[in-house]
Amino acid sequence: MNRWTALIVEDHPIVRQGLRTLLELQGIQVVAETGDGLEALRLLEQHQPHMLVLDLSLQGLSGLEVLRQARRRWRTLRTLVLSMHDDDAYVVEALRSGAMAYVLKGSPTEELVRALEALCQGRRYLSVPLSERLLDPSEGAAAPQDPYETLTERERQVLHLTAEGYTSREIAERLFISPRTVEKHRENLMNKLDLHSQAELIHYAVQRGLVQPRRN
The missing domain is CATH 1.10.10.10 (Winged helix-like DNA-binding domain superfamily/Winged helix DNA-binding domain)
Structure with missing residues (x-):
């Protein structure tokens, strides 16, 4: 993972600091960080990182909308959602919107490391408590246009x-x-x-x- 770069989007400075330290220990260069959704899109445009570590609860623009817009603009971007929300609706919406990994806040550090490794290998990852059936939310009957x-x-x-x-x-x-x-x-x-x-x-x-x- 030595050449990977990442943007951290999280609205709590202390959490951002911890994430930066963890990513750098994994050999991932953090190119920028912010707690604002609109600023996140500007930083993605400016730095073009390989990876996005994203909270869903942001000012300016929600994490889900950052995901949707990022997926349309940067098709190769790999996104890890780090969230307190563990209900199916949030997880499914995040995966549909472009997230490759979904890790619950409060998970062991080792789980976040495994999620980062999965992203670098092009694999999806869900926190252990989350149902494995959510790994492919696209299955099932087609829903009417939202x-x-x-x-x-x-x-x-x-x-x-x-x-x-x-x-x-x-x-x-x-x-x-x-x-x-x-x-x-x-x-x-x-x-x-x-x-x-x-x-x-x-x-x-x-x-x-x-x-x-x-x-x-």
Whole structure:
């Protein structure tokens, strides 16, 4: 694994530091790290790493959406998801979105090492507690088209940022577009998803796992 490079995307600095140390001990060069989904895409474009170590709970853009966009842009990128979510829905969605490995936070260090080795060998890997049947979530009857898949890349970004509570002006500044363009994208995406209010948009984003539920 001496020539492998990796980007770490995790929103907790202490966890990022531990991951960096572990990857470097395996001979993997960490080219950059961030806790922001939008920044992750910029860093992938800038550094073109071989490997992505990704948390699903991020600011700016969810880990699942980072996965989807990364799969479309960088077909050879190998992604390891490191997540606290152990329910089938998250695991299946991550694998469908392009993850090659899914490791639960709290797993032994040895398991993360095995997952990294599997990625370098082009194999999939799931944490031991996860069902082996999830290794091929594509099997089974074909499902109807998901309306989310009809959204453009920009519409998805606006959806995520709106659900996180950013104003049109703040979203415009983050995406380098005008507030009016943001509002047009929001209108389009709400029509496609059959959403009719800000509350419905936030509920949809939480149900999809795009953002985390707000805690009082």
